[in-house]
Amino acid sequence: MEKIKFSEQEVINAICLHVAYKKELQPTDVSVELMWDEDHGFSAEVEALSRQQIFIEANMIEAIRFWLESQMQRNPYAAAIELVLDDEEGIVAFATYQ
Numbered sequence: 001m002e003k004i005k006f007s008e009q010e011v012i013n014a015i016c017l018h019v020a021y022k023k024e025l026q027p028t029d030v031s032v033e034l035m036w037d038e039d040h041g042f043s044a045e046v047e048a049l050s051r052q053q054i055f056i057e058a059n060m061i062e063a064i065r066f067w068l069e070s071q072m073q074r075n076p077y078a079a080a081i082e083l084v085l086d087d088e089e090g091i092v093a094f095a096t097y098q
Contacts, residue, residue, distance in 0.1 A: 002097040004072075004079075006064060008034065008090035011083075012044075014067035015060060019048050021070075034091045042083045042091060057083060064093055 006014065016030040023030075025048060033045045044055040055063070060083060065076035079095040086092050 004068075004095040004097075006067075006093040006095070008092055010067075011060065011064065011091060011093050015044055015046060015055065015063040017070070018063035018066040019046055021066070023048055025049070036085050036091060042085075060093075064095065068095060 011034060012032045013027070015032045016027040019025070019030045019032075020027040030046065030048045032047075035043045035045065040056075042057040042060060044060055046053050046055055061081045064081050065079075068074045068076040068079060074095075074097075079097050082094050082096070084092050084094065
């Protein structure tokens with residue numbers, strides 16, 4: 001079993017890259033703020049082209065899968081992806097390959 005850890009910044013980078021790809025922008029044109037609360041779980045506020053949208057956990061996982069495929073040349077669907085709230089590191093993600 002192989003486990004890949006994504007730091008909070010890497011999760012943000014994955015979302016920026018995914019949004020930039022979909023909207024044909026540069027990743028630097030996208031800003032992301034990660035959030036967590038007891039009622040809604042994980043989410044991210046994304047701003048691109050002066051428009052804001054909220055990513056739910058499924059959107060965040062989709063962006064991490066995009067990163068796995070485009071940046072790491074890994075099969076994005078062979079991994080189980082889990083978002084975790086860490087007291088010290090913030091919101092991190094784990095991609096586990098069996």
